Structures are given as C-alpha cells and as structure tokens.
Amino acid sequence: MLRDPQAVRAALDALSRDHLLRARRCVDGFDGDEAGAAPVVDGLARVNFCSNDYLGLARDPRVAAALIDAAKRWGAGAGAAHLVTGHTQAHHALEAALADFTGRESALLFSTGYMANLGVLQAFAGRGETVLQDRLNHASLIDGAQLAGAKLARYAHADVADAAHRLATAEAPVSVLATDGVFSMDGAVAPVSELAALAKRHGAWCMVDDAHGLGVLGAQGGGVAEAAGLGADDIPLLVGTLGKAFGSFGAFVAGDRDVIQFLLQRARTAIYTTAIPAAVAAATHAALRLLREEGWRREQLAARIARFRAGCAAQGIALTTSTTPIQPIVLGDATSALAASQALWDAGWWVSAIRPPTVPRGTARLRVTLSATHTDAQVDGLVDALAQALPDMAQA
Numbered sequence: 001m002l003r004d005p006q007a008v009r010a011a012l013d014a015l016s017r018d019h020l021l022r023a024r025r026c027v028d029g030f031d032g033d034e035a036g037a038a039p040v041v042d043g044l045a046r047v048n049f050c051s052n053d054y055l056g057l058a059r060d061p062r063v064a065a066a067l068i069d070a071a072k073r074w075g076a077g078a079g080a081a082h083l084v085t086g087h088t089q090a091h092h093a094l095e096a097a098l099a100d101f102t103g104r105e106s107a108l109l110f111s112t113g114y115m116a117n118l119g120v121l122q123a124f125a126g127r128g129e130t131v132l133q134d135r136l137n138h139a140s141l142i143d144g145a146q147l148a149g150a151k152l153a154r155y156a157h158a159d160v161a162d163a164a165h166r167l168a169t170a171e172a173p174v175s176v177l178a179t180d181g182v183f184s185m186d187g188a189v190a191p192v193s194e195l196a197a198l199a200k201r202h203g204a205w206c207m208v209d210d211a212h213g214l215g216v217l218g219a220q221g222g223g224v225a226e227a228a229g230l231g232a233d234d235i236p237l238l239v240g241t242l243g244k245a246f247g248s249f250g251a252f253v254a255g256d257r258d259v260i261q262f263l264l265q266r267a268r269t270a271i272y273t274t275a276i277p278a279a280v281a282a283a284t285h286a287a288l289r290l291l292r293e294e295g296w297r298r299e300q301l302a303a304r305i306a307r308f309r310a311g312c313a314a315q316g317i318a319l320t321t322s323t324t325p326i327q328p329i330v331l332g333d334a335t336s337a338l339a340a341s342q343a344l345w346d347a348g349w350w351v352s353a354i355r356p357p358t359v360p361r362g363t364a365r366l367r368v369t370l371s372a373t374h375t376d377a378q379v380d381g382l383v384d385a386l387a388q389a390l391p392d393m394a395q396a
C-alpha cells in the first residue's frame with residue numbers, strides 16, 4: 001500500500017528501473033494537410049505506424065467539416081446525460097445508422113469503448129454468475145467483469161476447447177462469454193463462429209468487442225460478425241468503438257431492440273455520464289458514410305498489410321500469423337522492445353513498444369499498425385528501418 005509521498009516516489013523509481021515507466025509523447029501538429037501527414041514531435045516529422053486510424057478518416061477534411069458544422073448548430077458540449085437533455089437528433093441519427101451498418105435492430109452510444117464494456121457487463125452479469133473471457137481480452141472487459149461483481153474465468157487465447165471445458169465446469173453459471181473480435185495487441189481474429197455456437201448451446205450471452213475489426217474486416221467493413229456471417233442471434237451483444245477505424249470518438253453497442261432498451265435501463269456508464277458532444281456524433285456519422293462508400297480504403301489497407309508482410313519475410317523479420325492491420329513483432333523483454341522503438345524513433349518512425357502488463361510478461365513487442373494512408377514507399381522504408389533496428393533475435 002502507498003502510504004506517503006516517499007512510497008509513491010519509490011514505486012515510480014521501481015517502474016523506471018524495470019523499464020516499465022510509461023510516458024506520453026506530445027504531438028505539436030502535422031507535417032501537411034493531407035489525412036496521412038506525419039505528426040511532428042520535438043520539431044521533427046515521424047511517420048506514424050502505431051495509430052488505430054486504419055482507414056485514414058481521423059483527419060479527413062469532410063469528417064472535420066461535419067464536426068465544425070455541427071458544433072455551430074449544437075455547440076461544444078451536450079450539457080447533460082442522454083436520459084436528461086443530452087440526446088439530440090445527431091446522436092439519434094448516428095445510432096440508427098450504426099444499427100443499419102451492423103445489421104442489428106438497434107444501437108446505443110457510449111462515451112468510450114471502455115465504458116461500453118463496463119456497461120454491458122454490469123447489465124448482463126452479476127453476483128453469483130461467471131463471465132468467461134479470452135485470456136488476452138482488452139483490459140476493459142476484464143475490469144467490467146470485476147465491476148459487475150461476477151466471477152471472472154479465463155480460457156486460453158482463442159482456444160475453443162478450453163472455453164468449452166470452462167463453460168461446462170464453471171462453479172457459478174456463465175452468463176456472458178466475452179471476446180475481442182480482433183485482439184488489440186496481437187492482431188489475431190477470434191474464432192467467433194465457434195464461440196457464438198458454444199455460448200448458444202450453454203444459454204450464455206455471446207459478447208464480441210470488435211474495436212479493431214469494425215470498418216476493417218468484412219466486405220462492407222462490418223467486422224468479424226460480417227466476415228463470419230453472424231447476426232444478432234449469434235452475437236447478441238456487439239460492441240464497436242468509434243475512435244479507431246472510424247477516426248472519431250466514442251463507442252456503441254448493437255443488438256436486438258429489447259437488449260438495447262435493457263442496456264439503457266441498466267448500464268450505469270450510459271446513464272450517469274454526459275452524452276458525447278453532438279458535433280462528435282455528426283463527425284462520426286460522416287465518417288461512417290465514408291467508411292461504407294469508399295471501399296478503396298479497405299482495399300488499400302489490405303495491400304499495405306500484404307506489402308509489409310512480404311517485405312518482412314524478404315528481410316527475415318519474424319511476424320505473427322496476423323492478417324489484420326495489427327502486426328506485432330514480439331521481442332520478449334521490455335528493454336529490447338524499448339530499444340527497438342527508440343532506434344526507429346531516432347530514424348523518423350513512430351512504432352510504440354508494448355510492455356507488461358498490457359501484454360503478458362516475456363512478450364514485450366513492437367506493435368506495428370498499418371493504415372490505408374501509408375504509401376508503398378513508407379511501408380518499404382519501415383521494413384528497412386526495422387531490419388536495422390531489431391536485435392538479431394527477431395530475425396527469423
């Protein structure tokens with residue numbers, strides 16, 4: 001327990017000694033107006049290979065214009081929670097569009113994906129029940145089970161047989177089986193068809209957090225659910241975030257009308273919080289239209305991923321089997337990951353090092369992410385820089 005300022009200082013020193021101290025880099029601006037322009041930090045442009053802006057929508061001028069126009073109409077802040085006076089036509093229209101996009105009856109906005117996951121688990125799990133989760137699920141799903149007061153059981157990563165075993169042997173009945181759609185730190189796609197069938201057989205709710213799949217996977221960008229052809233019958237609780245491929249901010253849950261209605265009654269993270277600004281909802285709506293209409297973004301992204309993987313193979317850089325925009329290079333210890341990230345940074349490339357506890361001990365990594373706005377030359381440049389920066393151990 002931290003009892004005084006000296007204990008806090010000692011804790012910080014220990015983190016620093018273990019190379020686990022986290023720090024932020026402050027972006028001064030961008031090196032140009034185009035959507036893929038490099039962020040400038042400490043006066044130098046750094047090509048960004050670690051954002052979640054997979055489709056290049058975050059700085060699209062049409063999305064920004066929608067934000068500005070809506071801010072003129074609605075102002076900067078919503079002024080209250082959705083259930084009080086904060087719910088506007090802009091929010092309402094976005095919810096309808098997200099329901100349509102995901103092929104669900106209804107959708108409910110949340111301020112963040114973190115809050116959406118807390119809210120869903122609060123509403124659909126409780127004391128005397130178990131929430132069963134993939135071992136590598138996002139922190140917000142783990143926290144959500146604990147906040148709901150449910151027992152947390154975890155199965156081996158993407159291991160359907162282990163999930164089935166734990167479902168059958170759980171002490172308290174499993175109310176929710178939750179998985180990331182695309183795992184945020186390793187890019188793997190969850191076996192959602194099998195998990196959905198398993199949950200159905202056991203009468204548990206299948207919850208999929210598709211923060212990294214929506215907009216990216218599936219012919220129309222409908223994520224892992226679309227790619228696997230799974231409707232609300234199979235995945236009754238579908239969570240999406242709007243700060244990644246949508247390039248905006250916020251999150252939503254999509255499902256049957258009654259499920260969403262129930263969420264609105266029970267999810268404390270939707271009830272006791274200010275609505276996101278209407279202008280943000282309008283910007284997200286504009287981004288959703290672009291995401292649906294401009295399929296070239298997904299095609300270009302797929303081409304960049306393929307090019308990166310081929311380049312790494314040619315240079316002997318070991319990758320995982322991920323086929324998504326998340327392409328980790330696992331280095332092992334935190335020191336190696338930090339050193340590689342720093343060497344890339346010094347050469348003008350921004351690739352973050354991911355360390356425990358975000359990933360399991362001994363699997364610290366560089367988390368490379370690809371975007372539709374990267375050029376072929378940038379992808380090739382990064383591969384060359386990686387070949388220079390990586391310790392020999394990462395070279396196959």
Ligand SMILES: *Cc1c(COP(=O)(O)O)cnc(C)c1O
Binds near residue numbers: 111113209212242251
């Ligand atoms: C990013 C992320 C979240 C959190 O979403 P925010 O809107 O950023 O709070 C939740 N789940 C997963 C899998 C994520 O990657």
